[in-house]
Amino acid sequence: MRHYLSNIYLGVYTALVGMRITFKQLLQPSVTHQYPYDRSFEQKKNIREIPKGYRGKLHNRIEDCIGCKKCEMICPVDCITIATQKLPKGERLWDSMNVVHLKDRTEIVGNIEGAEKPAPNTAVTIQTRDNRTVAVASEEIANVVERKPVIFYLDQFDIDMSLCMYCGLCTEVCPTECLIMFDNLSDGIEYSTFDRTDLIYEFAKPEMYEQPTDESTEAEAAD
Ligand code: SF4
Ligand code: SF4
Structure with a gap:
C-alpha cells in the first residue's frame, strides 16, 4: 500500500515539475507574432542587419534597361519574361538620355546640361523630356546613368519571384547594372504574399516612351 501511494505521489x-515551465510562461506576455498579418516585428530595427551583397528581392531600374534580354537568356529557371519592339529603321526615341537616381529612390529622366556624365558628387541641372528644368543638389543624388539612343520599346519585363532561385546570374550579365538584388532588410527579404500572382513583378513602364503632347506641356506650365 505504501509503495502504491508513493507511486501516485511521484507521478503527480x-x-x-514538468509543467513548471508551462505555468511560468502562462504569466508572461505573448511572444507569438501573427506573421504575415502582423509585419511590424519583421520591420523593427532590432534585427541583425543582413550582409552586403545578400541576394534578396530582384529589382529592375527600368529606365536604365536596354532590353538586351541577356538576363532572360541566362536565367536557369526561365522566370524572366521580356517582350520588346524594335523601332522602325532609322527611328529613335531620343538621341541620348540621362537618368538621375535620387537617394529617395525616385528618378528624373532627361538630359543633363553641360557634361553628358557629370563628375561624382556634383550638382546637376536636368532638362526633362516634358521641358522642365530641374536643379538637383549633389547630396540628393545616388547615381547618374547615361543612356545611348533607345532603339527598343520594352513592352513587358516580368520576373516571377516564386520561381527564382536567387542565383544572381541575371544581375551579373546585365550590361547597364540596372538589374539588382536588394540587400537591405526593408526591401530585400520580406515580401510574403497570400496570392502567388503577386510575386510576378512587372517592371515595364510603357508611359516612359510617350512623348509629351503640347496640351500636357502647356497644362504643366500653367500649374
Ligand atoms: S536570380 Fe532568379 S531571375 Fe536571376 S537568373 Fe537566377 S533564377 Fe533567374
Ligand atoms: S540584362 Fe539588364 S539591360 Fe539587358 S534586358 Fe536584362 S535587365 Fe535589361
Missing part, C-alpha cells in the same frame, strides 16, 4: 510530483 514529476508531472508538476
